[in-house]
Amino acid sequence: MNRDKTGRRDFIKKSTAAAFAFTVIPRHVLGGNGFIAPSDQLTKGIIGVGNMGRGHIPYEGTRVLAVCDVDDDHLNLALAQAGEGVDAYHDFRVLLARPDIDIVHIATPPHWHGIMAKMAAEAGKDIWCEKPMTRTIGEGIEVVEAVKKYGCMFRLNTWFRFKDQFYGLGTTVRPLKKLIDSGALGWPLKVTISGITGFDWKFYWSGEHNLNPMPVPDNLDYDFWLGPAPYKPYNPERVHSKFRGYWDYDGGGLGDMGQHYLDPVQYMLGKDNTSPIYIEVDAPQQHYDAVGSWRRIEYTYEDGCKIVLDGANADIHAAYVEGPYGKIYKGFWSDIPDLQKLIDSLPEPEDQVTIFSDSVRTRNKFALNEENGHRSATIVNLGVIAVRLGRNLTYDPVKQKFVDDEGANRLIYQPMRGPWSI
Amino acid sequence: MVNLKNHAMKKIIIISCLVFTSLLGYNQDRRATETKVADLLARMPVSNTIELKNQMQEMSNLGSQGRKQITDMINQPGTGDDTRARFAVESYSRYLSEYGHDNEKYQWESECIEAVLASGYPMVRSFFLSQLRYIGTERSVEFASGFLTYEYMCEPAVAVIAACTSQEKEEILAMSLQIRPFPCVESVINALAMMQSDKAVKEYVYWYTTGDKDIQAAALNAMAESAHEVCYKTISSAAAAASYKWDATGATAALVQYARNMGEKGEVSTMEKICRDVLNYGSVQYKTAALEALVHYGGYEAIENLLTEFRKGEPEYRKAILNLADDIPGKAATRKWLVFLQSVDNTSKSEIIDMLGKRGDQLAVPYINDALF
Numbered sequence: 041m042n043r044d045k046t047g048r049r050d051f052i053k054k055s056t057a058a059a060f061a062f063t064v065i066p067r068h069v070l071g072g073n074g075f076i077a078p079s080d081q082l083t084k085g086i087i088g089v090g091n092m093g094r095g096h097i098p099y100e101g102t103r104v105l106a107v108c109d110v111d112d113d114h115l116n117l118a119l120a121q122a123g124e125g126v127d128a129y130h131d132f133r134v135l136l137a138r139p140d141i142d143i144v145h146i147a148t149p150p151h152w153h154g155i156m157a158k159m160a161a162e163a164g165k166d167i168w169c170e171k172p173m174t175r176t177i178g179e180g181i182e183v184v185e186a187v188k189k190y191g192c193m194f195r196l197n198t199w200f201r202f203k204d205q206f207y208g209l210g211t212t213v214r215p216l217k218k219l220i221d222s223g224a225l226g227w228p229l230k231v232t233i234s235g236i237t238g239f240d241w242k243f244y245w246s247g248e249h250n251l252n253p254m255p256v257p258d259n260l261d262y263d264f265w266l267g268p269a270p271y272k273p274y275n276p277e278r279v280h281s282k283f284r285g286y287w288d289y290d291g292g293g294l295g296d297m298g299q300h301y302l303d304p305v306q307y308m309l310g311k312d313n314t315s316p317i318y319i320e321v322d323a324p325q326q327h328y329d330a331v332g333s334w335r336r337i338e339y340t341y342e343d344g345c346k347i348v349l350d351g352a353n354a355d356i357h358a359a360y361v362e363g364p365y366g367k368i369y370k371g372f373w374s375d376i377p378d379l380q381k382l383i384d385s386l387p388e389p390e391d392q393v394t395i396f397s398d399s400v401r402t403r404n405k406f407a408l409n410e411e412n413g414h415r416s417a418t419i420v421n422l423g424v425i426a427v428r429l430g431r432n433l434t435y436d437p438v439k440q441k442f443v444d445d446e447g448a449n450r451l452i453y454q455p456m457r458g459p460w461s462i
Numbered sequence: 463m464v465n466l467k468n469h470a471m472k473k474i475i476i477i478s479c480l481v482f483t484s485l486l487g488y489n490q491d492r493r494a495t496e497t498k499v500a501d502l503l504a505r506m507p508v509s510n511t512i513e514l515k516n517q518m519q520e521m522s523n524l525g526s527q528g529r530k531q532i533t534d535m536i537n538q539p540g541t542g543d544d545t546r547a548r549f550a551v552e553s554y555s556r557y558l559s560e561y562g563h564d565n566e567k568y569q570w571e572s573e574c575i576e577a578v579l580a581s582g583y584p585m586v587r588s589f590f591l592s593q594l595r596y597i598g599t600e601r602s603v604e605f606a607s608g609f610l611t612y613e614y615m616c617e618p619a620v621a622v623i624a625a626c627t628s629q630e631k632e633e634i635l636a637m638s639l640q641i642r643p644f645p646c647v648e649s650v651i652n653a654l655a656m657m658q659s660d661k662a663v664k665e666y667v668y669w670y671t672t673g674d675k676d677i678q679a680a681a682l683n684a685m686a687e688s689a690h691e692v693c694y695k696t697i698s699s700a701a702a703a704a705s706y707k708w709d710a711t712g713a714t715a716a717l718v719q720y721a722r723n724m725g726e727k728g729e730v731s732t733m734e735k736i737c738r739d740v741l742n743y744g745s746v747q748y749k750t751a752a753l754e755a756l757v758h759y760g761g762y763e764a765i766e767n768l769l770t771e772f773r774k775g776e777p778e779y780r781k782a783i784l785n786l787a788d789d790i791p792g793k794a795a796t797r798k799w800l801v802f803l804q805s806v807d808n809t810s811k812s813e814i815i816d817m818l819g820k821r822g823d824q825l826a827v828p829y830i831n832d833a834l835f
Contacts, residue, residue, distance in 0.1 A: 133710045162715040163708040164747035189718075191750035191782030249548075252540040270592070271617065273539055273585070325507035325514050327545070328552035328589075332507070403781030429556045430514045446627070447559020447596050453656075455595070455621035458649030459676035461656075461683070 082397050084168075085141040087132045087156055089118035090280055092170060093147030097122050101397040102143065108135045110261040111280075130261065132156060136163040143168055143400060151269050151289045154179025154462050157194070157410075161186040166193040166400045171299040173410075173417035175290065178453030180414035180421075181440060182462045187410040195396045195406040196413035198300045201307040202394045208238015209360060211372045213304045216361065218386040220308050224376065225363030228343055231305050232358040234350035238370040239301055241351045242293040247285030247330025251275040268456035272329070285331050291424035292331030294349070298420035302347065303408060306419065308361075309345050312412040315437035316419065317342050321426040337423045342437075349423065425451050495528045503532070503546040506553075518557040521550060522566050529554075529573055533590070538583040551593060559596040567597045575605050588618040598626035607634045616646035624653040632659050639665035647673065648680040655684035658723070663690045670696060675710050682716035689723035698736070706744035714744060718751040725759035733759060741771060750782040757789045765790055769802050772810070780810065784817040796823040803829060 085106040086093045094117060097104050107118040108129040115128045129135050136144065136159060144165040146156045154174040160167050167187070173196050174180040187194045200206050206213050219225060233239045253273030256262040262274050269288040272278070283289040284296050291298070306312060316339035323334035335352040350358060359367035366376040376382065392407035393399045399406040418440075425448055426433050434443040442448040456462070502521060508514050521529065535547035555574075558567045570593075577590040591609070594602040603626050609619035623631050635650050639662050644650070647669055654662055663685065670681035682700055685693035697720050700713035707714065721736035733755060740752035753771060756764040768790070772783045787799065796818070803814050815833050818826035 137708065137710065139707075159712075162712060162747065164745055189751045189754050190747040191754075191778075191785065192747065249545040250539075250543050270588070270621065322510060324509045325517075325549060325553055327507070328548050328592075335510075403778060403785075429559070430511050430553070431557075431560060444561045445559075446561070447556065450559070450595060450625050455624045456649075456652070457617050458620075458646050458652060459680055461648075461652035461680065 082142045082400055083140055084143045084145055085135045085138065085165075086118070086145040086147060087135060088146065088148035088152070088170075089114045090147070093145070094118050094121055096145055096147060096168075101395075105141055106135050106138060108132045110264040112259040130264075133159070136160060136165065142166060143396075146170060149283045149289045150175040150291075150295060152267055154183055155268060155456075155460055157183045158186040158462055161190045161192050161194075164190065164192065166195075166396075167410075168195045168197060168396060169413075171196055171198045171417075172291070172295050172420050173299065173413045175295075175421075176452060176454050177418050177421045177440060179462050180417050184410050184414050191403075193396070193399045193403065193406060194410040194413070195399065196299070196303075196408045196410075196417075198303055198408065199394075200300060200304040202392050202407045206238075206304060207240075207301070208370045209368075209372055210238075210370075213308060214389065215372075215383045216368065217308050217389045218383055219368070219379075220361070220363075221310075221389065222382075222386045224366060224382060224386075225361060225368070226365035227363060228341075228345040229309060230346040230348065230362045231309070232348045232350055232355060232360060232362070233301050233305070234348075234355065234358060235353040236350070236356055236358045236370065237360040240297075241349070242296055243333040243351065245284040245290075245293045245296050246332050247282075247292070247327070248277045249327055249330055251277055251329075266457070268460035270457060286329055287331055287424075287428060288329070290331070291420065291427075292333075293351075294334070294337075294420055294423050294427070295331075298423065299413075299416050301349075302419045303413070303416035305347055306412065306416045309341070309347075311341060311345070312415055314341065315415055315435060315440070316340055316347070316422060317435055317437065319422045319426045319433045319435065321423070321430070321432060323427045323430065326428055326430060331424075332427075334423075334427045337426060339419060339422070347419070495524065496531065498524060499528050499531045503550060506546045506549040514553065515557070518554055521554050521557075526569065526573060529570075530576075533573060533577040534580075536577070536581070536586050536589060539585050548589070551589075555593040555596040568599075571597055571599060571602060575602070578605075584614040587615060591615070591618040591622050594622045595625040598622055600626075600628045600630060602626050603628040603631045603634060607638070610638045610650070611641060611645065613645040616644075617649055620646060620649040620653055624656065632657055632661055635659070636662035636665065639669065648676050651677070651680040651684045655680070655687040658687045658689070659684070660688040660690040663688050663692045666693065667696050670700075678711040682711055682713055683719070686716040686719035687723060689720060689727050689729075693720065694732070698739070701740075702743075706740060706748055708745070708747075714740070714748045715751075718748055718755065721752065722755045722758070725755055730759060737767075741767070746776070746779050746782070749779065750786075753783065753786055754789075757786050762790055762792065762795060765795055765798050769798065772802075773806065777809075777813075780813055784813060787817055788821065793823060793825055796821065796825045800826060800829055 081101060081103040083105045084102045086096060086104060087108045089107045089109045104122050104126055106127040106129060107115060107122060109115045110130060119126060119128055144160040145168040146153055147170050150172050153169055157167050157169055174183060201213055203212065205211060252275060254275050256274045265279055278286055284292055318340040320338040321334065322336040324332055326332050333351060337349040339347040359369050361368040366374060368374045393404050394407050396406055422435060429448060433445060433448055436443055441452065502517065505517065508517055532547050532550050535544050537544045554570060558570055574590045574593045578587045581587050591606060603623050606619040606622040609615035623635060635654050636659060638650055651666065651669065666681045666685045669677050673681065682697060685697050697717050700711065701717040704713045717736060718740060721733045725733035737752040737756050740748050744752065753767060756767050768783050768787060772780050775783060799814060799818060803811055815830055819830055
């Protein structure tokens with residue numbers, strides 16, 4: 041077992057001191073460009089090493105010390121990939137107890153995200169969490185509170201608000217943000233997310249009906265995998281790459297891609313501190329256990345801005361962003377003359393911290409953190425609840441509760457199977 | 463005589479005819495209901511919310527007898543395809559969970575309760591119990607409490623009790639903790655913690671002292687949420703035993719949460735005493751949480767704590783303190799930081815100036831300007 045005693049706190053101490061010292065020989069001269077000595081690397085533990093978690097074993101500037109999974113096959117694959125000196129755990133609480141781990145990467149199915157994030161915050165870890173941030177709105181509220189209370193850094197793992205071409209838009213979000221902030225499109229705006237505007241809703245994440253109980257494979261601790269979710273007999277459809285299709289663990293295609301697509305929209309519209317007030321839904325009847333598809337979910341903010349998720353690609357002329365003075369279509373085509381020239385003339389948006397290790401070292405909030413991440417996860421969860429209940433909803437973004445709908449409010453915090461709670 | 467006989471015969475014949483007709487009618491009604499049920503189920507799942515609403519109104523019109531035909535179709539998983547019946551049952555609960563529908567909701571609650579009793583299979587029972595999570599009232603809470611001592615039914619029963627609005631549920635859950643052994647003690651304690659209940663504080667302590675790590679974690683959290691003085695000794699001893707560091711029972715987190723809740727109750731001196739202990743012995747995240755509680759309940763009064771801790775803190779802790787400085791707004795606080803600025807080293811000075819810049823108080827401008835040149 042290799043337990044590196046140099047943790048984040050030691051590193052911050054050293055780096056702060058170094059910032060005020062006269063450096064004669066730059067470190068990269070000794071180790072090559074981009075070299076970070078092992079003792080200066082942030083250390084990481086990954087909880088959940090299925091395909092997603094294993095994909096995060098190599099990450100620049102960080103070193104994995106431990107991996108954790110309730111499936112022995114996943115653990116073995118992760119250990120083979122990670123190489124020497126990495127410890128494997130079955131119970132994530134053992135990983136959290138290690139003082140030498142700086143960052144905990146949560147790559148489990150979403151029904152675990154909230155619990156693990158809150159416990160990681162209590163353990164003093166910085167947190168890198170996969171999307172969707174939490175499976176319920178209530179869990180998100182608890183994570184926001186815990187991260188603030190314990191002073192940790194949090195990164196939600198979607199990135200389109202600050203880098204990469206945004207699906208079919210053919211551009212990063214930055215020029216769109218500039219354009220919207222300038223008022224060139226007018227206000228309020230309507231954003232349509234559909235195949236027509238360059239996005240793909242993955243309805244293949246719908247679950248199967250009438251699953252037959254099957255024997256649990258020896259490599260899987262199914263009870264621990266279920267964790268807070270209600271007990272249902274094992275069937276391979278429920279777990280690993282299929283879990284998204286079941287309400288108890290995620291929210292189907294909307295749960296999978298929703299935060300990727302919606303978070304940048306929330307950023308562009310400047311809605312990081314609020315949520316929509318109306319949610320209108322057009323969807324087929326939904327199964328008690330398996331998530332199904334939907335045709336349209338329309339969100340309206342208090343100021344009239346709208347986000348339309350057009351799952352049926354019904355509006356074949358839809359613009360991605362539409363305002364009173366102009367429209368932006370898939371491929372960044374627009375009816376605004378000299379668009380690029382206009383964008384070039386506009387001020388840049390406020391800088392964001394876009395490298396998580398910088399956030400950890402400087403203790404400045406990451407671009408997509410627990411607060412704005414909770415709000416964009418809320419958009420996803422509002423849609424999931426509306427689809428599940430098959431009705432339109434009214435939401436109070438300040439109280440974070442539905443208005444005059446006790447049934448919907450009962451889905452904000454959902455009971456957890458013991459011993460788990462948040 | 464003959465006339466009398468004829469008269470009696472006529473009567474018998476008439477009554478027989480009436481009975482026959484009514485039986486015929488009953489059978490026709492039953493067949494009609496069966497047809498309606500079959501027709502309803504054949505259309506499931508429907509393709510949109512308008513059809514769904516119409517369909518749920520049809521389900522409502524089926525009456526208890528018709529809906530019982532549907533609830534009777536729910537099978538133990540793996541023993542037949544009951545997909546359509548499950549669509550119907552769950553959709554009806556979701557539909558009724560909307561505002562209004564009070565009479566139908568009451569009736570459906572009774573029918574789900576009957577369906578739980580009618581089945582001997584835990585997975586069928588838990589399916590019907592889960593319907594009560596959408597529409598359950600006091601009756602469901604009382605009913606579900608009867609399952610708390612059953613190993614396979616305890617968790618779904620607690621879920622019903624936790625979800626439903628009820629005056630009685632706190633009492634019921636608290637009393638259940640006196641039953642020993644008890645199959646899902648952590649879930650009951652967690653549900654009480656969510657309610658910030660202090661009705662079972664002695665049971666929390668009992669289960670903490672006799673339970674495993676999971677039960678201890680649940681009990682400590684519930685003690686913290688109860689903010690009851692009886693729990694203080696147990697929580698503080700647990701945190702001290704964990705050296706005010708993280709452990710799987712969450713003892714130190716519970717202590718800080720207890721302090722916060724004491725602050726909420728107005729017991730500020732107890733809160734301050736606990737926070738001082740945590741500041742003296744705790745690891746960074748707990749010290750940060752203790753400061754956060756002091757700032758939250760003390761406001762400007764807590765600024766001396768921030769300054770003192772800043773001076774002795776390591777960089778990560780100092781940054782957390784500067785983030786908390788935002789929670790004490792106002793010029794008086796800015797002045798304190800400006801005076802403090804004169805007494806710290808250059809590293810700390812740069813950190814404080816950064817905070818003041820973000821704070822945006824004009825009072826700080828001359829100091830920031832001086833620092834620039």
